[in-house]
Amino acid sequence: xxxxxxxxxxPNGCTVGMSGFxxxxxxxxxxKALASRIEKLNEVGERFKINxxxxxxxxPELDGELAKVDGINMRLPFQxxxxxxxxxxxxxxxxxxxHLSEVSQYAWSGFLGKMNIALVEVSGILEDGRLIPSSAIxxxxxxxEQADHIILEVNSGQSSGLEGMHDVYYGTAxxxxxxxxxxxxPTDRIGEKYLQCDLSxxxxxxxxxxxxxxxxxxxxxxxxxRIAGHILDFFKRExxxxxxxxxxxxxxxxxxxxxxxxxxxxxxxxxxxxTGFTEVIQDGMLxxxxxxxxxxxxxxxFSLSPAAMQELNDNIDFYRERIILRQQDISxxxxxxxxxxxxxxxxxxxxxxxxxxxxxxxxxxxxxNGIGGSGDFARNGYLSIFVTPSTAKNGTISAIxxxxxxxxxxxxxxxxxxxEYGLADLRGLSPRQRALxxxxxxxxxxxxxxxxxxxxxACASGRGMHTPHLLGEALSxxxxxxxxxxx
Amino acid sequence: xxxxxxxxxxPNGCTVGMSGFxxxxxxxxxxKALASRIEKLNEVGERFKINxxxxxxxxPELDGELAKVDGINMRLPFQxxxxxxxxxxxxxxxxxxxHLSEVSQYAWSGFLGKMNIALVEVSGILEDGRLIPSSAIxxxxxxxEQADHIILEVNSGQSSGLEGMHDVYYGTAxxxxxxxxxxxxPTDRIGEKYLQCDLSxxxxxxxxxxxxxxxxxxxxxxxxxRIAGHILDFFKRExxxxxxxxxxxxxxxxxxxxxxxxxxxxxxxxxxxxTGFTEVIQDGMLxxxxxxxxxxxxxxxFSLSPAAMQELNDNIDFYRERIILRQQDISxxxxxxxxxxxxxxxxxxxxxxxxxxxxxxxxxxxxxNGIGGSGDFARNGYLSIFVTPSTAKNGTISAIxxxxxxxxxxxxxxxxxxxEYGLADLRGLSPRQRALxxxxxxxxxxxxxxxxxxxxxACASGRGMHTPHLLGEALSxxxxxxxxxxx
Numbered sequence: 001x002x003x004x005x006x007x008x009x010x011p012n013g014c015t016v017g018m019s020g021f022x023x024x025x026x027x028x029x030x031x032k033a034l035a036s037r038i039e040k041l042n043e044v045g046e047r048f049k050i051n052x053x054x055x056x057x058x059x060p061e062l063d064g065e066l067a068k069v070d071g072i073n074m075r076l077p078f079q080x081x082x083x084x085x086x087x088x089x090x091x092x093x094x095x096x097x098x099h100l101s102e103v104s105q106y107a108w109s110g111f112l113g114k115m116n117i118a119l120v121e122v123s124g125i126l127e128d129g130r131l132i133p134s135s136a137i138x139x140x141x142x143x144x145e146q147a148d149h150i151i152l153e154v155n156s157g158q159s160s161g162l163e164g165m166h167d168v169y170y171g172t173a174x175x176x177x178x179x180x181x182x183x184x185x186p187t188d189r190i191g192e193k194y195l196q197c198d199l200s201x202x203x204x205x206x207x208x209x210x211x212x213x214x215x216x217x218x219x220x221x222x223x224x225x226r227i228a229g230h231i232l233d234f235f236k237r238e239x240x241x242x243x244x245x246x247x248x249x250x251x252x253x254x255x256x257x258x259x260x261x262x263x264x265x266x267x268x269x270x271x272x273x274x275t276g277f278t279e280v281i282q283d284g285m286l287x288x289x290x291x292x293x294x295x296x297x298x299x300x301x302f303s304l305s306p307a308a309m310q311e312l313n314d315n316i317d318f319y320r321e322r323i324i325l326r327q328q329d330i331s332x333x334x335x336x337x338x339x340x341x342x343x344x345x346x347x348x349x350x351x352x353x354x355x356x357x358x359x360x361x362x363x364x365x366x367x368x369n370g371i372g373g374s375g376d377f378a379r380n381g382y383l384s385i386f387v388t389p390s391t392a393k394n395g396t397i398s399a400i401x402x403x404x405x406x407x408x409x410x411x412x413x414x415x416x417x418x419x420e421y422g423l424a425d426l427r428g429l430s431p432r433q434r435a436l437x438x439x440x441x442x443x444x445x446x447x448x449x450x451x452x453x454x455x456x457x458a459c460a461s462g463r464g465m466h467t468p469h470l471l472g473e474a475l476s477x478x479x480x481x482x483x484x485x486x487x
Numbered sequence: 488x489x490x491x492x493x494x495x496x497x498p499n500g501c502t503v504g505m506s507g508f509x510x511x512x513x514x515x516x517x518x519k520a521l522a523s524r525i526e527k528l529n530e531v532g533e534r535f536k537i538n539x540x541x542x543x544x545x546x547p548e549l550d551g552e553l554a555k556v557d558g559i560n561m562r563l564p565f566q567x568x569x570x571x572x573x574x575x576x577x578x579x580x581x582x583x584x585x586h587l588s589e590v591s592q593y594a595w596s597g598f599l600g601k602m603n604i605a606l607v608e609v610s611g612i613l614e615d616g617r618l619i620p621s622s623a624i625x626x627x628x629x630x631x632e633q634a635d636h637i638i639l640e641v642n643s644g645q646s647s648g649l650e651g652m653h654d655v656y657y658g659t660a661x662x663x664x665x666x667x668x669x670x671x672x673p674t675d676r677i678g679e680k681y682l683q684c685d686l687s688x689x690x691x692x693x694x695x696x697x698x699x700x701x702x703x704x705x706x707x708x709x710x711x712x713r714i715a716g717h718i719l720d721f722f723k724r725e726x727x728x729x730x731x732x733x734x735x736x737x738x739x740x741x742x743x744x745x746x747x748x749x750x751x752x753x754x755x756x757x758x759x760x761x762t763g764f765t766e767v768i769q770d771g772m773l774x775x776x777x778x779x780x781x782x783x784x785x786x787x788x789f790s791l792s793p794a795a796m797q798e799l800n801d802n803i804d805f806y807r808e809r810i811i812l813r814q815q816d817i818s819x820x821x822x823x824x825x826x827x828x829x830x831x832x833x834x835x836x837x838x839x840x841x842x843x844x845x846x847x848x849x850x851x852x853x854x855x856n857g858i859g860g861s862g863d864f865a866r867n868g869y870l871s872i873f874v875t876p877s878t879a880k881n882g883t884i885s886a887i888x889x890x891x892x893x894x895x896x897x898x899x900x901x902x903x904x905x906x907e908y909g910l911a912d913l914r915g916l917s918p919r920q921r922a923l924x925x926x927x928x929x930x931x932x933x934x935x936x937x938x939x940x941x942x943x944x945a946c947a948s949g950r951g952m953h954t955p956h957l958l959g960e961a962l963s964x965x966x967x968x969x970x971x972x973x974x
Contacts, residue, residue, distance in 0.1 A: 088952075088953050089952055089953055090952055091919070091946070091952030094917035094919075095917055096915060096916065097898070097899060098899065099900075105869075106915070109730055109869070110728070110729065110730050111914040111915055112915045113915065174828070175736050175826070176736060176737075176827065176828060178828065179671060179826075180667035180668070180669060180671070180826065181667070182667060184665070184666060184667070241597070242597065243596055243597050243598070249662050250663075333825075334821045334825050334866075335821070335822040335825055335826060338821045339662070339666075339667065339822060340662055340663065340665070341661070341663060341665065356894065363950070363951070363958070364950075364951075364954065364956045364958060365945075365950045365951030365953060365954050366950070367953035367954070371899055375897075375899055375900075379821075380821050380867075382592075382662055405956075405958070407843065407897055408897055408899070410862075410895055410897065412584060412585065412586055412858055412862055413586075427593070427598040427599070428593070428598055428599045428600065430561070430581035430582055430583055432578070432581075458852075459578070463851075463852045463853070464576045464852030464854075465575075465576055465577055465578030465852075466575050466576055466848070466852060466853060466854035467848060467851065467852050467854070469851045469852050469892075471850070471851060471892070471963075471965050471966045471969070472966055474851070475958045475959075475961060475962065482958070
């Protein structure tokens with residue numbers, strides 16, 4: 001049926017599980033049609049809001065359109081849309097920032113209430129009713145199982161070559177019935193190529209033909225190059241002293257220009273036969289597969305530039321042998337991340353001198369995007385590396401502060417911090433040792449003297465030498481930024 | 488040989504891996520003899536310091552004695568000794584607060600440098616050289632494997648009935664060679680009853696006959712009773728609506744009077760056939776085994792009162808059938824905690840209105856004990872419950888504050904907060920919803936109006952409505968306490 005007709009089937013106040021992970025595999029027509037319907041209702045003074053659960057971020061035609069018409073009551077678990085973000089921060093939309101690996105468990109266990117409708121993009125439907133997943137699996141398996149009703153968008157714009165790339169695992173369960181997940185290598189297949197679907201629950205099938213949100217990445221700049229260089233040097237040293245194997249360990253890389261640049265740096269480095277165990281495949285990883293630097297990647301989604309998407313589609317047979325797409329409760333599973341010994345590399349908003357990391361909040365209160373899978377990977381990985389330029393907003397903000405204004409990754413979970421100025425290896429250091437290393441290796445030179453001054457005065461304050469702080473000043477850098485426009 | 492002779496074999500500046508977990512199974516003679524030796528050296532102006540890695544906390548005759556003579560350079564991963572704490576907080580001892588499940592991985596992977604000596608208490612040595620573990624396994628397997636030299640304390644004061652209670656797993660490996668850990672039930676045995684030991688590394692065997700540090704628990708008071716009551720009601724409701732099975736899920740309980748009181752409350756409740764998957768067996772769990780409320784417990788150590796220790800020893804055959812002691816990298820393993828769906832119950836120092844938890848720091852700078860295993864269980868468990876009286880220090884400190892002064896468990900990982908006033912179920916709530924629930928359900932009535940006032944003014948500040956904060960006031964409660972003696 002038409003997207004408009006399908007959108008009519010979504011009732012006010014309901015909870016919809018939508019496909020979509022990092023701009024891939026989200027439904028492209030029905031959310032837009034629903035937004036139009038809501039806009040018309042708004043014009044006559046009626047309100048219409050739904051709760052939206054996804055895999056992760058989607059695109060303007062989903063989060064953006066629905067947020068614009070105030071159509072979202074509650075949103076989880078990750079978003080990166082500017083309009084959505086504005087609504088969260090002005091208090092008109094509730095947002096629940098959950099570890100991506102836990103969403104499916106939350107839904108299954110009933111912690112979040114009932115899901116009424118699953119709205120899922122697929123790239124095809126088999127004769128027997130099984131579904132060919134699209135460019136992301138995300139939480140689709142769970143949504144199809146948990147929802148009362150199902151609306152499918154069949155996107156013929158997705159490459160038919162995606163068929164066979166997926167591995168949907170039907171061995172999950174709620175405790176006490178869980179079994180070990182028998183993956184010991186990123187390339188292990190343990191599931192099925194298709195999503196099962198109870199056809200009696202399908203209330204609409206809508207045909208679409210539209211590309212994913214494929215944003216170009218910025219070309220790596222000098223800052224990214226230097227960050228990548230520090231990480232390369234670090235890996236080389238770790239291999240030399242026998243703390244990492246020559247082919248490293250499976251790599252997870254967060255989304256964004258800097259992590260992508262680090263991947264490009266790795267591709268240019270001396271490493272071979274690398275593997276990836278990650279949640280998103282960006283351009284950098286595709287290049288590593290192409291060049292042979294990387295032999296295989298496990299992920300739950302793509303996030304590619306238009307050029308890289310073309311490359312993928314042009315050589316889909318090559319990539320299908322090297323890429324496995326899994327549901328996100330498997331791609332991000334703590335059991336697997338710990339077992340495989342994943343090297344987690346993620347961006348941050350700010351880190352403090354003691355190694356606590358804020359990945360989500362601007363100046364302590366305003367949500368940026370969300371924690372995404374960074375907590376899944378950093379907490380249970382073998383190495384957790386956080387990367388950032390040393391400053392933001394033309395040097396007015398220091399990424400290294402006395403105390404972070406929000407904590408997403410605690411001092412216990414952050415092993416390495418890297419900026420363009422250097423790398424701080426925090427393993428085996430006490431908080432005061434970490435402070436000196438982070439300030440001297442990572443902070444921008446313009447901010448170093450004041451960070452050192454804070455640290456030294458905190459040490460001299462007599463308030464306690466384990467994690468010296470001056471409570472009256474700890475958050476003053478953020479206050480100063482809000483008052484003067486510079487930290 | 489004598490403890491004094493063995494202590495002579497420990498060189499200045501070395502790293503010693505000592506047994507001991509929560510006051511159980513620590514070496515009782517050699518550390519004391521070493522402290523005497525250091526005291527004599529101090530008297531003639533010489534310094535002598537070692538690095539100490541343990542399982543968790545030990546006892547006055549280890550941490551206390553060695554801290555008193557300034558004999559500890561660096562200490563990890565958990566301590567609870569008053570003298571040790573004072574040295575950490577005056578800056579004379581470095582302390583690294585690591586998740587208990589990760590210590591062994593850190594040591595094996597070389598992240599912490601070389602271990603020179605393992606000093607391990609055992610309860611006996613077999614003819615073939617294998618060791619009968621004592622009342623805690625902790626990191627002993629790893630220390631025996633990693634150290635260049637081994638000193639054994641054979642404690643005949645430990646019950647001979649401990650033999651057979653242990654399950655030492657030799658299937659661990661560093662990535663990329665890790666395999667699934669095939670435990671699907673807390674009672675599964677996957678290892679051996681004895682510790683393997685390379686006899687060529689043994690440089691001393693010292694005989695002792697001394698009890699563990701067995702501190703009596705306070706009798707549960709009114710506050711504990713009420714906290715336990717709220718948790719019981721919560722469990723009953725979760726079972727009723729089908730979100731927990733009637734026998735609950737494996738329980739982890741932190742160390743201390745309040746968690747112990749919760750266990751006593753559970754024992755008096757309607758639940759049967761419970762199991763435990765925890766790091767420490769306290770009096771409460773022993774009683775639950777005795778009464779039949781609990782059928783089996785997996786742990787790495789005991790922490791019993793003298794009376795409970797007597798009960799254990801008097802009925803060791805009964806308890807040996809129901810208790811499995813594992814090494815702490817298994818008892819606290821993220822893979823197993825996630826798979827089994829552990830219900831994690833831990834104490835806290837303070838929580839903020841948005842559900843961030845501080846488990847370690849007093850007023851942001853001074854270390855109390857350490858994170859211990861609370862992060863292992865809370866992060867990967869099915870439910871994470873944090874319990875605390877609503878106030879401390881005769882009502883001068885509120886356990887609920889606008890912003891915690893240190894974060895050990897982030898908003899993403901804290902599912903339930905409980906005080907004597909009530910329980911806040913934070914699952915599926917946005918930060919502002921959480922704030923109202925925590926203030927209204929958990930905060931002490933004396934502090935509620937001011938918490939609400941802070942929250943409302945933060946909401947009205949225009950700084951951002953996702954996690955509203957007033958940066959200039961967020962830590963002012965702690966400052967006020969330090970300046971006036973009352974928050």
